[in-house]
Amino acid sequence: MTPPTPSSVDPASALARCGDGSMTWDVLAVRQGTLHTRRSHVFLLHDVYGEPDADLVMSYSFWILRTEDAVILVDAGMSEEGARSRGRGYERSVTIALAELDLRPEDVTRVIVSHAHYDHIGGLSELPGRPVTMAAEEYAFWRTDASRRPLLRTVIDDADLGHLESIAADGLLTLCTGVTEVAPGVVVVPAPGHTPGELAVLVRTSAGIVVLACDAAHLDEELERDLPFRHQTDLLAMYDSLRLLRVLARDPAVATVVTGHDPRVQQRHPHLPGLEHVSIVARR
Numbered sequence: 001m002t003p004p005t006p007s008s009v010d011p012a013s014a015l016a017r018c019g020d021g022s023m024t025w026d027v028l029a030v031r032q033g034t035l036h037t038r039r040s041h042v043f044l045l046h047d048v049y050g051e052p053d054a055d056l057v058m059s060y061s062f063w064i065l066r067t068e069d070a071v072i073l074v075d076a077g078m079s080e081e082g083a084r085s086r087g088r089g090y091e092r093s094v095t096i097a098l099a100e101l102d103l104r105p106e107d108v109t110r111v112i113v114s115h116a117h118y119d120h121i122g123g124l125s126e127l128p129g130r131p132v133t134m135a136a137e138e139y140a141f142w143r144t145d146a147s148r149r150p151l152l153r154t155v156i157d158d159a160d161l162g163h164l165e166s167i168a169a170d171g172l173l174t175l176c177t178g179v180t181e182v183a184p185g186v187v188v189v190p191a192p193g194h195t196p197g198e199l200a201v202l203v204r205t206s207a208g209i210v211v212l213a214c215d216a217a218h219l220d221e222e223l224e225r226d227l228p229f230r231h232q233t234d235l236l237a238m239y240d241s242l243r244l245l246r247v248l249a250r251d252p253a254v255a256t257v258v259t260g261h262d263p264r265v266q267q268r269h270p271h272l273p274g275l276e277h278v279s280i281v282a283r284r
């Protein structure tokens with residue numbers, strides 16, 4: 001099976017799939033952890049650019065899409081073990097983050113998994129019985145021998161993959177291919193390169209369409225300056241996904257593009273009163 005490349009995604013028709021605005025969503029970014037690192041540790045082949053190294057902060061987040069009668073999580077965050085074993089600052093579990101918003105795991109109607117790295121599916125074990133949607137290419141890839149190479153495996157936890165398999169065995173895993181409507185006003189778009197089945201998510205809000213880049217673009221600078229991230233399975237696809245995101249960002253229907261790990265997302269948007277780690281990206 002040939003995975004769809006971003007060049008097969010027509011940005012205008014993907015945006016049109018977000019509907020006419022009759023269904024709109026709140027979009028919240030919830031920070032779960034932080035990493036203080038270096039630019040040379042983040043950007044692929046950083047030395048090629050001839051720029052000085054410097055400190056860089058990454059945040060670890062998941063996103064909540066909320067409407068009258070549904071709560072969709074985009075990604076499930078990290079497990080405590082997944083975070084601490086890699087030296088990530090771990091600030092709160094998914095369960096606690098939800099409770100702070102008066103939500104219980106059973107209130108989550110669906111989880112969209114952008115890709116299977118530890119910081120995006122580690123919290124699935126805290127969401128038992130919740131239906132999950134992810135790309136067929138992503139689920140298939142991490143079950144292949146090719147995916148077992150150490151450079152690919154450092155950001156994967158076998159326990160998390162086992163949990164995905166149990167979700168599939170319970171009949172709760174929906175695998176999608178190509179641009180797919182997950183709910184009215186919520187559309188996933190293939191944006192591979194970081195992983196084979198990386199997804200970005202388009203969400204209709206009262207402000208326009210919010211593009212959750214997830215890890216198709218970790219940082220604003222990655223997107224703006226075309227600087228690929230260190231972890232990738234296909235560099236050309238990654239470049240093409242960055243290009244797709246820039247095309248989407250320029251479209252007048254798009255309110256904002258939210259990169260997956262940039263702390264500037266929290267600085268750009270107001271936070272919920274008393275919850276400085278929960279940013280209100282847009283309202284329904």
Ligand SMILES: [Zn+2]
Pocket residue numbers: 117119120215260261
């Ligand atoms: Zn990530």
